[in-house]
Amino acid sequence: MELLDPTHKIYLLDNNNFIFPTLEMMDNDLVAVGGDFHPQRLINAYKNGIFPWFIDEYNHIHWFSPQERMVLFPDQFKVSKSLRRTINNKGFIVKTNENFEEVIRNCSTIKRKHEDDTWIDENFILAYINLFKLGYAYSIECYLNDVLVGGLYGVLINDIFCGESMFAKEKDASKVAFYHLCKQAKENGIKMIDCQVYNDHLASLGAKEISREEYFKLL
Structure with a gap:
């Protein structure tokens, strides 16, 4: 691993090992580029508070560790009255790890506000x-009339669930999946859900920003 941009402390990853910059070596949100998607590299990234976000035109993976990290503690999930009615009356069936690939492919194609393309x-x-096949990635799926209409996926590292993306084809379907993620998290001793970066939708569900330093302490 070498320093690619000394001004902003961005590192070029070495393809021959799976080392990432430490907290003390970080400056901006973008902390490294390069490397590959070897599963051990991905696992090491999450263990070091880092996640891949997109691949640039030169086929370099960009690795991030935001200075302000969006997180949700499972017992702080906000259930509105309307969401409670949906959970109780809509008829959604929620499953775990039944169709991981369909969930991630739906996440890759769903249209989102303020985004022209997907990473x-x-x-x-x-x-x-x-x-997922190695037992590190998980999906929560929301079905209506036996059709997958919402869900989310992420990576479980020790007692932190690192959320990656969610989608909904029916109103509130992703919120219902998130509700069940928090429920399972509380039942299984998962202390925190990493939501990565701020958005209004996550904030409305109870997520909040903490500093990168505080996030690393929780790691």
Whole structure:
């Protein structure tokens, strides 16, 4: 690993090992580029508070560790009255790890506000399917009339669930999946859900920003 940009402390990863910059070596949100999607590299990244976000035009993976990290503690999930009615009356059936690949592929194609394109290309899809097969990646799925209409996926590292993406084809379907993620987290001793970066939707569900330093302490 060498220093690619001394001004902003961005590192070029070595393909021959799976080492990442430490907290003391970080400056901006973008902390490294390069490397590959070897499963051990991905696992090491999450263990070091880092995640891949997108691949640039030179086929370099960009690795991030935000200075302000969006997280949700499972017991702080906010259930609105309307969401409670949906959970109780809509008829959604929620399952875990029944169709991981369909979840991530839906996440890669769903249209989102303020986003023209997706970072979840085929490289990401195959990498996380591999992590799923190795027992590190998980999906929560929401079905209506036996059709997958919402869900989310992420990576479980020790007692932290690192959320990656979610989708909904029916109103509140992703919120219902998130509710069940928090429920399972509380039942299984998962202390925190890493939501990565701020957005209003996550904030409305009870997620909040903490400093990178505080996040690393929780790691």
